[in-house]
Amino acid sequence: MPFATPFADRLNNVETSAIRELFKLLGKPGIISFAGGFPDSALFDVDGIREAVNTALSEEAGGALQYGATEGYQPLREQLAAFMVSKGNQGVSPNDLIVTTGSQQALDLLGKTLVSPGDKVIVEGPTFLATIQCFRLYGAELVTAPVDGDGVQTDALERLIVEHKPKFIYLIPTFGNPSGAMLSLERRKRVLELAVQHKVLIVEDDPYGDLYFGDAPPPSLLALSAQVPGSRDHLVHCGSLSKVLSPGLRVGWMVAPSELLAKATMCKQFSDAHTSTFAQATAAQYLKAGRMPDTLAKVRAVYAERAAAMGDALRSGLGEAIEFVQPQGGLFVWARLTGAGGKVADGGELAKRAIGQGVAFVPGAPFYASRPDHATLRLSFATVDVDRIREGVARLAKAI
Numbered sequence: 161m162p163f164a165t166p167f168a169d170r171l172n173n174v175e176t177s178a179i180r181e182l183f184k185l186l187g188k189p190g191i192i193s194f195a196g197g198f199p200d201s202a203l204f205d206v207d208g209i210r211e212a213v214n215t216a217l218s219e220e221a222g223g224a225l226q227y228g229a230t231e232g233y234q235p236l237r238e239q240l241a242a243f244m245v246s247k248g249n250q251g252v253s254p255n256d257l258i259v260t261t262g263s264q265q266a267l268d269l270l271g272k273t274l275v276s277p278g279d280k281v282i283v284e285g286p287t288f289l290a291t292i293q294c295f296r297l298y299g300a301e302l303v304t305a306p307v308d309g310d311g312v313q314t315d316a317l318e319r320l321i322v323e324h325k326p327k328f329i330y331l332i333p334t335f336g337n338p339s340g341a342m343l344s345l346e347r348r349k350r351v352l353e354l355a356v357q358h359k360v361l362i363v364e365d366d367p368y369g370d371l372y373f374g375d376a377p378p379p380s381l382l383a384l385s386a387q388v389p390g391s392r393d394h395l396v397h398c399g400s401l402s403k404v405l406s407p408g409l410r411v412g413w414m415v416a417p418s419e420l421l422a423k424a425t426m427c428k429q430f431s432d433a434h435t436s437t438f439a440q441a442t443a444a445q446y447l448k449a450g451r452m453p454d455t456l457a458k459v460r461a462v463y464a465e466r467a468a469a470m471g472d473a474l475r476s477g478l479g480e481a482i483e484f485v486q487p488q489g490g491l492f493v494w495a496r497l498t499g500a501g502g503k504v505a506d507g508g509e510l511a512k513r514a515i516g517q518g519v520a521f522v523p524g525a526p527f528y529a530s531r532p533d534h535a536t537l538r539l540s541f542a543t544v545d546v547d548r549i550r551e552g553v554a555r556l557a558k559a560i
Protein backbone atom coordinates (compact mmCIF):
# COMPACT_ATOMS: atom_id res chain seq x y z
CA MET A 161 0.00 0.00 0.00
CA PRO A 162 1.41 3.46 -0.84
CA PHE A 163 2.39 5.69 2.08
CA ALA A 164 -0.78 7.65 2.85
CA THR A 165 0.44 10.72 4.75
CA PRO A 166 1.24 13.74 2.57
CA PHE A 167 4.79 15.05 2.88
CA ALA A 168 5.54 18.63 3.92
CA ASP A 169 5.08 21.25 1.21
CA ARG A 170 8.74 22.23 1.51
CA LEU A 171 9.73 18.94 -0.11
CA ASN A 172 8.13 20.18 -3.34
CA ASN A 173 11.13 22.49 -3.76
CA VAL A 174 13.72 19.69 -3.97
CA GLU A 175 14.28 16.53 -5.92
CA THR A 176 16.68 13.60 -5.47
CA SER A 177 19.91 14.41 -7.16
CA ALA A 178 20.74 13.18 -10.63
CA ILE A 179 24.13 12.29 -9.23
CA ARG A 180 22.65 9.78 -6.78
CA GLU A 181 21.08 7.98 -9.74
CA LEU A 182 24.48 7.79 -11.39
CA PHE A 183 26.07 6.40 -8.23
CA LYS A 184 23.79 3.36 -8.50
CA LEU A 185 25.76 2.37 -11.63
CA LEU A 186 29.09 2.56 -9.89
CA GLY A 187 28.79 -0.90 -8.36
CA LYS A 188 29.69 -2.41 -11.75
CA PRO A 189 32.92 -4.41 -11.33
CA GLY A 190 36.08 -2.88 -12.75
CA ILE A 191 34.74 0.67 -13.00
CA ILE A 192 37.32 3.40 -12.42
CA SER A 193 35.44 6.12 -10.62
CA PHE A 194 36.23 9.81 -10.85
CA ALA A 195 32.69 10.44 -9.65
CA GLY A 196 33.02 10.63 -5.85
CA GLY A 197 33.60 13.70 -3.75
CA PHE A 198 35.40 11.75 -1.03
CA PRO A 199 38.92 12.02 0.31
CA ASP A 200 41.01 8.84 -0.06
CA SER A 201 40.40 6.48 2.89
CA ALA A 202 43.91 5.07 2.41
CA LEU A 203 45.23 8.46 3.57
CA PHE A 204 43.40 8.54 6.89
CA ASP A 205 45.83 8.85 9.80
CA VAL A 206 44.46 5.77 11.55
CA ASP A 207 47.31 5.57 14.08
CA GLY A 208 46.91 9.22 15.01
CA ILE A 209 43.16 8.90 15.39
CA ARG A 210 43.53 5.70 17.45
CA GLU A 211 45.94 7.51 19.75
CA ALA A 212 43.53 10.44 20.02
CA VAL A 213 40.64 8.10 20.89
CA ASN A 214 42.75 6.37 23.58
CA THR A 215 43.84 9.66 25.09
CA ALA A 216 40.30 11.01 25.02
CA LEU A 217 39.03 7.91 26.84
CA SER A 218 41.80 7.80 29.40
CA GLU A 219 41.96 11.52 30.15
CA GLU A 220 38.42 12.76 29.63
CA ALA A 221 36.04 9.78 29.45
CA GLY A 222 33.29 11.74 31.21
CA GLY A 223 33.33 14.53 28.66
CA ALA A 224 33.84 12.24 25.67
CA LEU A 225 30.91 9.95 26.47
CA GLN A 226 28.45 12.30 28.16
CA TYR A 227 25.95 14.76 26.66
CA GLY A 228 27.67 18.04 25.89
CA ALA A 229 27.09 21.72 25.23
CA THR A 230 25.26 22.55 21.98
CA GLU A 231 27.94 25.14 21.07
CA GLY A 232 30.54 22.38 21.12
CA TYR A 233 32.99 20.65 23.41
CA GLN A 234 35.07 23.47 24.88
CA PRO A 235 38.52 21.83 24.42
CA LEU A 236 37.68 21.33 20.74
CA ARG A 237 36.46 24.91 20.34
CA GLU A 238 39.81 26.00 21.77
CA GLN A 239 41.77 23.74 19.41
CA LEU A 240 39.73 24.82 16.38
CA ALA A 241 40.20 28.50 17.22
CA ALA A 242 43.97 27.90 17.51
CA PHE A 243 43.90 25.98 14.19
CA MET A 244 42.13 28.92 12.53
CA VAL A 245 44.63 31.40 13.98
CA SER A 246 47.54 29.21 12.83
CA LYS A 247 46.17 29.56 9.29
CA GLY A 248 46.20 33.36 9.46
CA ASN A 249 42.67 33.98 10.75
CA GLN A 250 43.81 36.35 13.48
CA GLY A 251 41.54 37.08 16.40
CA VAL A 252 39.31 33.98 16.17
CA SER A 253 38.56 32.93 19.74
CA PRO A 254 36.73 29.78 20.94
CA ASN A 255 33.55 31.76 21.57
CA ASP A 256 33.50 33.02 17.97
CA LEU A 257 32.68 29.54 16.69
CA ILE A 258 30.30 26.67 17.26
CA VAL A 259 31.04 23.05 16.40
CA THR A 260 28.68 21.53 13.84
CA THR A 261 28.02 17.99 12.67
CA GLY A 262 30.05 18.41 9.49
CA SER A 263 30.03 21.74 7.72
CA GLN A 264 26.89 20.43 6.03
CA GLN A 265 25.06 21.10 9.29
CA ALA A 266 26.38 24.66 9.35
CA LEU A 267 24.78 25.17 5.93
CA ASP A 268 21.54 23.66 7.18
CA LEU A 269 21.58 25.91 10.25
CA LEU A 270 22.09 28.94 8.01
CA GLY A 271 19.09 27.86 5.96
CA LYS A 272 17.04 27.36 9.11
CA THR A 273 18.00 30.61 10.79
CA LEU A 274 18.05 32.95 7.79
CA VAL A 275 15.84 31.75 4.96
CA SER A 276 12.11 32.42 4.78
CA PRO A 277 10.24 31.09 1.73
CA GLY A 278 10.87 33.42 -1.23
CA ASP A 279 14.11 34.90 0.12
CA LYS A 280 16.81 35.29 -2.49
CA VAL A 281 20.22 33.70 -1.98
CA ILE A 282 23.07 34.21 -4.43
CA VAL A 283 25.21 31.15 -5.18
CA GLU A 284 28.01 30.54 -7.65
CA GLY A 285 27.28 28.82 -10.96
CA PRO A 286 28.29 26.04 -10.48
CA THR A 287 28.13 25.36 -6.74
CA PHE A 288 27.96 22.51 -4.20
CA LEU A 289 24.89 20.46 -4.97
CA ALA A 290 23.87 19.77 -1.38
CA THR A 291 23.81 23.51 -0.71
CA ILE A 292 21.43 24.08 -3.58
CA GLN A 293 19.13 21.39 -2.18
CA CYS A 294 19.48 22.55 1.43
CA PHE A 295 18.68 26.22 0.82
CA ARG A 296 15.81 25.30 -1.51
CA LEU A 297 14.34 23.08 1.19
CA TYR A 298 13.88 26.25 3.25
CA GLY A 299 12.22 27.97 0.29
CA ALA A 300 15.17 30.03 -0.96
CA GLU A 301 15.06 31.34 -4.50
CA LEU A 302 18.58 30.87 -5.76
CA VAL A 303 20.22 33.42 -8.02
CA THR A 304 23.31 32.29 -9.91
CA ALA A 305 26.45 34.44 -10.09
CA PRO A 306 28.92 33.64 -12.88
CA VAL A 307 32.31 32.14 -12.09
CA ASP A 308 35.53 32.10 -14.14
CA GLY A 309 39.05 30.83 -13.46
CA ASP A 310 39.46 33.54 -10.77
CA GLY A 311 36.27 32.59 -8.94
CA VAL A 312 33.04 34.57 -8.77
CA GLN A 313 32.92 37.62 -11.07
CA THR A 314 32.56 40.52 -8.67
CA ASP A 315 31.12 43.05 -11.14
CA ALA A 316 28.31 40.66 -11.99
CA LEU A 317 27.92 39.87 -8.29
CA GLU A 318 27.40 43.54 -7.47
CA ARG A 319 24.75 43.89 -10.18
CA LEU A 320 22.93 40.84 -8.78
CA ILE A 321 23.11 42.21 -5.23
CA VAL A 322 21.54 45.49 -6.36
CA GLU A 323 18.88 43.73 -8.42
CA HIS A 324 17.89 40.93 -6.03
CA LYS A 325 18.73 42.24 -2.53
CA PRO A 326 19.70 38.73 -1.38
CA LYS A 327 19.47 37.50 2.20
CA PHE A 328 23.03 36.23 1.83
CA ILE A 329 25.65 35.15 -0.68
CA TYR A 330 27.11 31.65 -0.52
CA LEU A 331 30.66 31.27 -1.87
CA ILE A 332 33.30 28.55 -1.91
CA PRO A 333 36.26 30.86 -2.56
CA THR A 334 39.04 28.27 -2.40
CA PHE A 335 39.13 25.21 -4.70
CA GLY A 336 35.34 25.13 -4.86
CA ASN A 337 33.31 22.00 -5.32
CA PRO A 338 32.83 21.43 -8.21
CA SER A 339 34.65 24.27 -9.98
CA GLY A 340 38.07 23.90 -8.31
CA ALA A 341 38.35 27.67 -8.88
CA MET A 342 40.28 29.95 -6.58
CA LEU A 343 38.94 33.42 -5.94
CA SER A 344 41.75 35.92 -6.58
CA LEU A 345 43.03 38.14 -3.78
CA GLU A 346 41.70 41.24 -5.50
CA ARG A 347 38.22 39.75 -5.84
CA ARG A 348 38.29 38.53 -2.22
CA LYS A 349 38.80 42.10 -1.06
CA ARG A 350 36.08 43.29 -3.43
CA VAL A 351 33.62 40.73 -2.05
CA LEU A 352 34.26 42.04 1.47
CA GLU A 353 33.83 45.63 0.32
CA LEU A 354 30.53 44.69 -1.33
CA ALA A 355 29.41 43.08 1.91
CA VAL A 356 29.99 46.31 3.82
CA GLN A 357 28.70 48.62 1.09
CA HIS A 358 25.45 46.70 0.56
CA LYS A 359 25.15 45.34 4.13
CA VAL A 360 24.84 41.82 2.78
CA LEU A 361 25.95 38.67 4.57
CA ILE A 362 28.63 36.54 2.91
CA VAL A 363 28.93 32.83 3.71
CA GLU A 364 32.43 31.49 3.06
CA ASP A 365 32.39 27.68 2.85
CA ASP A 366 35.97 26.47 3.13
CA PRO A 367 36.38 22.70 3.41
CA TYR A 368 39.17 22.56 0.78
CA GLY A 369 41.40 25.58 1.56
CA ASP A 370 44.07 23.45 3.27
CA LEU A 371 44.42 21.14 0.27
CA TYR A 372 46.74 23.29 -1.84
CA PHE A 373 49.39 21.80 -4.10
CA GLY A 374 51.98 24.56 -4.50
CA ASP A 375 51.86 27.97 -2.89
CA ALA A 376 49.23 28.56 -0.24
CA PRO A 377 46.06 30.19 -1.62
CA PRO A 378 45.24 33.82 -0.78
CA PRO A 379 44.00 34.35 2.80
CA SER A 380 40.43 33.34 3.54
CA LEU A 381 37.73 36.01 3.49
CA LEU A 382 37.72 35.66 7.27
CA ALA A 383 41.45 36.43 7.49
CA LEU A 384 41.11 39.33 5.05
CA SER A 385 38.16 40.80 6.93
CA ALA A 386 40.73 42.39 9.29
CA GLN A 387 41.76 44.62 6.36
CA VAL A 388 38.24 45.69 5.38
CA PRO A 389 36.66 47.62 8.26
CA GLY A 390 33.19 46.40 9.22
CA SER A 391 33.28 43.30 6.99
CA ARG A 392 33.58 40.77 9.83
CA ASP A 393 30.03 41.73 10.89
CA HIS A 394 28.80 40.51 7.51
CA LEU A 395 30.75 37.27 7.34
CA VAL A 396 30.19 33.61 8.17
CA HIS A 397 33.02 31.11 7.74
CA CYS A 398 32.35 27.36 7.65
CA GLY A 399 35.23 24.93 8.23
CA SER A 400 35.47 21.15 8.28
CA LEU A 401 37.87 18.36 9.19
CA SER A 402 36.22 16.10 6.60
CA LYS A 403 38.54 16.54 3.64
CA VAL A 404 41.78 16.81 5.59
CA LEU A 405 41.32 14.30 8.42
CA SER A 406 38.14 12.20 8.24
CA PRO A 407 34.58 12.87 7.09
CA GLY A 408 33.37 10.06 9.35
CA LEU A 409 34.17 12.15 12.42
CA ARG A 410 31.53 14.65 11.23
CA VAL A 411 33.34 17.60 12.75
CA GLY A 412 32.75 20.99 11.20
CA TRP A 413 32.48 24.49 12.61
CA MET A 414 31.04 27.88 11.92
CA VAL A 415 32.52 31.28 12.77
CA ALA A 416 29.83 33.96 12.70
CA PRO A 417 28.64 37.17 14.38
CA SER A 418 27.42 36.42 17.91
CA GLU A 419 23.71 37.06 17.27
CA LEU A 420 23.71 34.59 14.41
CA LEU A 421 25.68 32.01 16.40
CA ALA A 422 23.12 32.26 19.19
CA LYS A 423 20.19 31.58 16.84
CA ALA A 424 22.07 28.78 15.07
CA THR A 425 22.86 27.21 18.44
CA MET A 426 19.19 27.34 19.38
CA CYS A 427 18.24 25.60 16.13
CA LYS A 428 20.98 23.00 16.56
CA GLN A 429 19.55 22.22 20.00
CA PHE A 430 16.30 21.13 18.32
CA SER A 431 18.05 19.06 15.69
CA ASP A 432 20.89 17.03 17.24
CA ALA A 433 21.40 18.64 20.68
CA HIS A 434 25.14 18.59 20.01
CA THR A 435 27.74 17.06 17.72
CA SER A 436 28.99 13.68 19.03
CA THR A 437 31.12 14.43 22.09
CA PHE A 438 33.13 11.29 21.36
CA ALA A 439 34.04 12.60 17.90
CA GLN A 440 34.72 16.08 19.29
CA ALA A 441 36.99 14.82 22.08
CA THR A 442 38.85 12.68 19.53
CA ALA A 443 39.29 15.63 17.18
CA ALA A 444 40.41 17.84 20.09
CA GLN A 445 43.06 15.32 21.14
CA TYR A 446 44.19 14.90 17.55
CA LEU A 447 44.71 18.62 17.08
CA LYS A 448 46.32 18.94 20.51
CA ALA A 449 48.82 16.20 19.66
CA GLY A 450 50.12 18.45 16.88
CA ARG A 451 49.72 15.90 14.10
CA MET A 452 47.81 18.12 11.71
CA PRO A 453 50.76 19.78 9.92
CA ASP A 454 52.23 16.38 8.93
CA THR A 455 48.83 15.06 7.92
CA LEU A 456 48.23 18.09 5.73
CA ALA A 457 51.65 17.79 4.12
CA LYS A 458 50.96 14.14 3.32
CA VAL A 459 47.52 14.58 1.78
CA ARG A 460 48.59 17.66 -0.17
CA ALA A 461 51.49 15.75 -1.76
CA VAL A 462 49.34 12.78 -2.78
CA TYR A 463 46.51 14.88 -4.23
CA ALA A 464 49.01 17.16 -6.03
CA GLU A 465 50.54 14.16 -7.80
CA ARG A 466 47.12 12.81 -8.78
CA ALA A 467 45.88 16.20 -9.99
CA ALA A 468 48.97 16.61 -12.15
CA ALA A 469 48.56 13.08 -13.57
CA MET A 470 44.91 13.70 -14.41
CA GLY A 471 45.66 17.07 -16.03
CA ASP A 472 48.46 15.57 -18.16
CA ALA A 473 46.35 12.56 -19.16
CA LEU A 474 43.38 14.74 -20.12
CA ARG A 475 45.53 17.08 -22.18
CA SER A 476 47.26 14.29 -24.08
CA GLY A 477 44.29 11.89 -24.30
CA LEU A 478 41.41 14.25 -25.07
CA GLY A 479 43.26 17.20 -26.59
CA GLU A 480 40.99 19.91 -27.94
CA ALA A 481 37.84 18.00 -27.09
CA ILE A 482 38.11 19.24 -23.49
CA GLU A 483 39.13 22.46 -21.73
CA PHE A 484 39.87 23.01 -18.06
CA VAL A 485 41.96 25.07 -15.67
CA GLN A 486 44.57 22.90 -13.95
CA PRO A 487 43.48 22.86 -10.28
CA GLN A 488 45.89 24.28 -7.71
CA GLY A 489 44.22 22.46 -4.85
CA GLY A 490 41.13 20.54 -3.76
CA LEU A 491 39.84 17.25 -5.10
CA PHE A 492 38.41 18.08 -8.52
CA VAL A 493 39.08 18.88 -12.15
CA TRP A 494 36.18 20.87 -13.55
CA ALA A 495 36.14 20.57 -17.32
CA ARG A 496 34.13 21.59 -20.35
CA LEU A 497 33.55 19.59 -23.51
CA THR A 498 34.22 21.73 -26.56
CA GLY A 499 32.69 19.44 -29.20
CA ALA A 500 35.87 19.98 -31.29
CA GLY A 501 36.29 17.46 -34.10
CA GLY A 502 32.67 16.39 -33.79
CA LYS A 503 33.26 14.84 -30.35
CA VAL A 504 30.54 14.59 -27.70
CA ALA A 505 29.72 17.99 -26.20
CA ASP A 506 27.18 16.95 -23.57
CA GLY A 507 28.41 15.87 -20.12
CA GLY A 508 25.38 13.67 -19.43
CA GLU A 509 25.74 11.89 -22.76
CA LEU A 510 29.44 11.32 -22.19
CA ALA A 511 28.80 10.04 -18.65
CA LYS A 512 26.56 7.28 -20.06
CA ARG A 513 29.06 6.33 -22.76
CA ALA A 514 31.89 6.42 -20.23
CA ILE A 515 30.16 3.88 -17.97
CA GLY A 516 30.08 1.60 -21.02
CA GLN A 517 33.87 1.95 -21.25
CA GLY A 518 34.36 1.34 -17.51
CA VAL A 519 34.96 4.86 -16.22
CA ALA A 520 32.63 7.15 -14.27
CA PHE A 521 32.46 10.87 -13.58
CA VAL A 522 29.73 13.33 -12.71
CA PRO A 523 28.13 15.53 -15.38
CA GLY A 524 28.27 19.22 -14.45
CA ALA A 525 24.71 20.38 -15.17
CA PRO A 526 23.19 19.42 -11.76
CA PHE A 527 25.69 21.74 -10.02
CA TYR A 528 23.93 24.79 -11.44
CA ALA A 529 21.00 26.29 -9.56
CA SER A 530 19.85 27.78 -12.87
CA ARG A 531 20.95 27.95 -16.53
CA PRO A 532 23.05 24.76 -16.46
CA ASP A 533 26.02 24.40 -18.76
CA HIS A 534 25.47 20.90 -20.14
CA ALA A 535 28.97 20.70 -21.59
CA THR A 536 30.58 20.57 -18.14
CA LEU A 537 31.80 17.67 -16.03
CA ARG A 538 33.48 17.07 -12.68
CA LEU A 539 36.30 14.58 -12.38
CA SER A 540 37.71 13.70 -8.96
CA PHE A 541 41.28 12.48 -8.87
CA ALA A 542 41.30 12.03 -5.10
CA THR A 543 40.68 8.32 -4.62
CA VAL A 544 42.38 6.86 -7.70
CA ASP A 545 46.11 6.14 -7.93
CA VAL A 546 48.17 7.57 -10.77
CA ASP A 547 48.20 4.43 -12.98
CA ARG A 548 44.45 4.03 -12.67
CA ILE A 549 43.98 7.74 -13.42
CA ARG A 550 45.86 7.27 -16.70
CA GLU A 551 43.83 4.13 -17.49
CA GLY A 552 40.57 5.90 -16.60
CA VAL A 553 41.32 8.86 -18.83
CA ALA A 554 42.29 6.48 -21.67
CA ARG A 555 38.85 4.88 -21.29
CA LEU A 556 37.28 8.33 -21.33
CA ALA A 557 39.10 9.09 -24.58
CA LYS A 558 37.50 5.98 -26.08
CA ALA A 559 34.06 7.08 -24.93
CA ILE A 560 34.15 10.62 -26.29
Ligand SMILES: Cc1ncc(COP(=O)(O)O)c(C=O)c1O
Nearest residue numbers: 262263264288337400402407412
Ligand atom coordinates in the same frame (compact mmCIF):
# COMPACT_ATOMS: atom_id res chain seq x y z
C1 LIG B 1 31.71 22.76 -0.65
C2 LIG B 1 31.33 21.78 0.41
N1 LIG B 1 30.78 22.24 1.54
C3 LIG B 1 30.42 21.41 2.53
C4 LIG B 1 30.59 20.05 2.41
C5 LIG B 1 30.13 19.18 3.54
O1 LIG B 1 31.19 18.56 4.16
P1 LIG B 1 31.11 18.00 5.64
O2 LIG B 1 29.69 18.07 6.10
O3 LIG B 1 31.62 16.62 5.57
O4 LIG B 1 31.98 18.91 6.45
C6 LIG B 1 31.18 19.52 1.26
C7 LIG B 1 31.34 18.07 1.10
O5 LIG B 1 31.53 17.53 0.04
C8 LIG B 1 31.54 20.42 0.22
O6 LIG B 1 32.09 19.99 -0.93
